[in-house]
Amino acid sequence: MAASPTNDAGLRVSLEVEIPSDVAYIERVVELIRHPCAELAYNAHQLALNVPVALSEAISNAILRANNEDPGKRVFVRADVDALRLVVDVQDEGEPFDIDDNIRDATDPDNIEREDGRGLFLMRALMDRVERFDANGAPAGNVVRLILTRA
């Protein structure tokens, strides 16, 4: 169902998804968050590129880098979507990491043939802002926040 733009202004959606540390869940979490963005008439490129790719990167880092696929650890994804912007928090149960220490230019000739290391680069390229802070409250962990203004 297409969103009717005249009614967007009043609609505000919050979504929380909790998953085990298993990459098999990523695609569905992406779908769950993309859907309200589609209802709110986010632009086709944001729906097909920015949102799914950046989200998939943040969730897979939480599962693989922070939680080390530990089946006892979980990933919490919270999204707030309205007609202005999408804010997604991806929370893991891992050790703190320094996001500013991880600014690698994936397009540098030295890096271009690397298999890994494009995750944060893509999040930064595809979102308006990418931040990291400590989860407040149990369980401890990182929160990676992605912010995208609706286009």
Place this chain on the structure above:
Amino acid sequence: MAASPTNDAGLRVSLEVEIPSDVAYIERVVELIRHPCAELAYNAHQLALNVPVALSEAISNAILRANNEDPGKRVFVRADVDALRLVVDVQDEGEPFDIDDNIRDATDPDNIEREDGRGLFLMRALMDRVERFDANGAPAGNVVRLILTRA
């Protein structure tokens, strides 16, 4: 994208939607809540009948019966969905009403040609449980809770 049943067990989705008291929003709220149920592989009849109809009834009562379409009043819809069940709370800003006082048999010959009065009847027929309680905290209002076990 179809849900993969092997992975359902770990997935838990909470959704909150806030809308103005305008029936034009109902269809989109229904869609927003139906989508995670579809991701969690709820059965086709629940997705096409039970969920949308019961939800649409509860939201339209909140808008029309409780909030009287007052543009200053809002409706809050919270849904928790997992592989076991869907719980939806529809909260209005209206005066308390007695849900047990509103048990009209819509199929009674005296009622069958009435234009209205099938809302609560359908919610009860299509959900496993329908409850009403006072919203706790501001704003005051009714919460109508719908519970459906996944089939």
Place this chain on the structure above:
Amino acid sequence: MSFTIKKEGEIVVVDVEGQLIVGNRQELKQKVLDELERGEKKFLIDFAQTGYIDSSGLGVLVSLSKKIREQGGELRLANLNDDLKTLFELTKLDTLFQISDTRDRALASF
């Protein structure tokens, strides 16, 4: 959501595309009443392309059926899928309406 009206011989056929719910039922009501006022007597509503119907959608069908009968006309329904059939059975509205499985059968039944 939209309602498409066309004439098949002397029968007014309405296709309900999408939902029939509180947000759009007045539009359906008005369209059918306009035809009734123009002197039309035979009405078929086809639900082949319908999603879900809520209680106020059902209410509009009930009240249209009454108004049409009062003018000596007839309202018939066609193409309810399994879920819509269940809805009509739950509310016993399947006893109030004449419902056909296909549009052709409904058209032939007048």
Place this chain on the structure above:
Amino acid sequence: MSFTIKKEGEIVVVDVEGQLIVGNRQELKQKVLDELERGEKKFLIDFAQTGYIDSSGLGVLVSLSKKIREQGGELRLANLNDDLKTLFELTKLDTLFQISDTRDRALASF
């Protein structure tokens, strides 16, 4: 999500249906490496039916391209939609791969 492999003449053509992401990239890698081991040299990956690709999907393409080159073979890509093109441009991977607009053009380019 699935990967379909077929031969067109002496070219191994892989269709990526759905996403190419961390959850399934190993499957693509293994399928292509199996063909490489069997002695195949010319590979075309067709993205006409692809949704999105994440960094680990891109990583697999980079590493496959290296492995194929090491065996004296060639990997080409076809049918990137606008959003996938943007993804390759952002990462400058459009400079690393030979990319054709259509499958036929890609097949003819070997």
